[in-house]
Amino acid sequence: MPEKETSIVADGLSKSFGGHKAVRNLSFRIEKGEIVGFLGPNGAGKSTTLRILTGILPADSGYLSVCGKSVPYHPDEVKNFIGYMPENNPLPEHMRVIEYLRFRAQIKGIPLLRRKAAIERALEVCELHRKARRKIIGNLSKGFRQRVGIADAILASPAITILDEPTIGLDPHQVIAIRRLLANLRGETTVLFSSHILSEVEITCDRVLILNQGRLVAQGTSDELRKQFLPGSRYRLEVSGGRQEIMDALRKLGDLWEIQIHPQSQEDSFSVNLVNPKNGQNGEGILRQLIQSDRLAVRQFQAVQPSLEDIFLTATQRSWELTGDENKETGAPFPTDS
Numbered sequence: 001m002p003e004k005e006t007s008i009v010a011d012g013l014s015k016s017f018g019g020h021k022a023v024r025n026l027s028f029r030i031e032k033g034e035i036v037g038f039l040g041p042n043g044a045g046k047s048t049t050l051r052i053l054t055g056i057l058p059a060d061s062g063y064l065s066v067c068g069k070s071v072p073y074h075p076d077e078v079k080n081f082i083g084y085m086p087e088n089n090p091l092p093e094h095m096r097v098i099e100y101l102r103f104r105a106q107i108k109g110i111p112l113l114r115r116k117a118a119i120e121r122a123l124e125v126c127e128l129h130r131k132a133r134r135k136i137i138g139n140l141s142k143g144f145r146q147r148v149g150i151a152d153a154i155l156a157s158p159a160i161t162i163l164d165e166p167t168i169g170l171d172p173h174q175v176i177a178i179r180r181l182l183a184n185l186r187g188e189t190t191v192l193f194s195s196h197i198l199s200e201v202e203i204t205c206d207r208v209l210i211l212n213q214g215r216l217v218a219q220g221t222s223d224e225l226r227k228q229f230l231p232g233s234r235y236r237l238e239v240s241g242g243r244q245e246i247m248d249a250l251r252k253l254g255d256l257w258e259i260q261i262h263p264q265s266q267e268d269s270f271s272v273n274l275v276n277p278k279n280g281q282n283g284e285g286i287l288r289q290l291i292q293s294d295r296l297a298v299r300q301f302q303a304v305q306p307s308l309e310d311i312f313l314t315a316t317q318r319s320w321e322l323t324g325d326e327n328k329e330t331g332a333p334f335p336t337d338s
């Protein structure tokens with residue numbers, strides 16, 4: 001794709017604070033119109049990277065262009081391409097929402113004739129256009145404050161909108177409101193946002209970038225990352241019968257199948273996770289194997305797809321192993337319940 005269709009090109013970006021390497025040799029592209037999720041454990045370097053992309057913080061080394069313009073050489077132009085909401089976005093408590101957005105529109109240099117329409121559009125996209133527009137910011141809930149921050153970020157119709165943790169501290173209803181808002185932005189602006197709510201990112205984003213210890217450890221669509229990090233077949237079964245009989249029947253499927261068996265509430269009922277990293281038999285073959293024994297009854301049978309959370313845990317765990325970090329958490333060989 002030609003450069004002008006690419007919103008962001010980062011190649012080998014690095015940034016240190018004192019002796020601490022916060023961002024290490026980061027390379028990625030974000031195409032025009034994409035909605036991309038930026039994930040990573042606490043301290044992974046997400047905010048630092050987002051600040052570098054906006055031109056607020058200079059990288060120590062590497063190449064970075066935004067909408068085809070080199071960020072170090074055209075910092076002011078680049079700032080006009082980007083709408084940015086920082087993490088823990090500070091807002092003036094005493095101002096009304098509408099006053100604040102008028103003030104911000106002026107600061108951003110939106111021409112007077114277009115200012116009213118720009119503010120109305122931002123209020124509408126962020127669902128602030130009814131009563132909320134007249135409210136004092138200091139009296140707003142966290143969810144509404146985040147929406148004010150996003151309204152500010154999109155006010156000047158930027159080519160790229162960068163949101164650092166737009167869902168932090170929100171209740172599930174407020175998270176859904178932000179999801180709707182991001183959906184409203186599709187087609188109008190390229191969006192890059194960081195979040196710890198992985199289920200939301202999976203629903204909302206075309207693609208994700210996963211950062212760990214300043215390194216990019218994975219990038220792609222959920223499907224691509226699933227194939228890369230957790231390939232194969234996964235099934236979840238509820239089977240009644242003797243534990244040994246269940247194991248005997250499932251072992252006949254072949255050595256590649258990993259069998260995890262957990263007792264259920266009743267003594268003779270078992271919950272079984274089956275994982276085959278190489279795909280193996282389809283569900284029909286497994287069912288056929290189990291029903292050959294008249295002492296087993298299959299109560300439930302379900303093909304399971306790893307979630308983005310499983311992918312995230314596996315990708316970060318793998319990068320800890322590769323770098324020999326002691327501070328490892330447990331990975332997720334089988335999809336987590338959510």
Ligand SMILES: Nc1ncnc2c1ncn2[C@@H]1O[C@H](COP(=O)(O)OP(=O)(O)OP(=O)(O)O)[C@@H](O)[C@H]1O
Pocket residue numbers: 017020022040041042043044045046047048049087
């Ligand atoms: N201005 C700074 N001075 C010194 N160290 C910094 C500075 N900004 C960030 N760091 C360090 O760089 C690392 C990456 O921080 P960053 O805020 O980018 O991570 P993050 O992935 O956004 O984390 P979180 O999810 O907790 O917000 C951390 O170890 C942090 O302490």
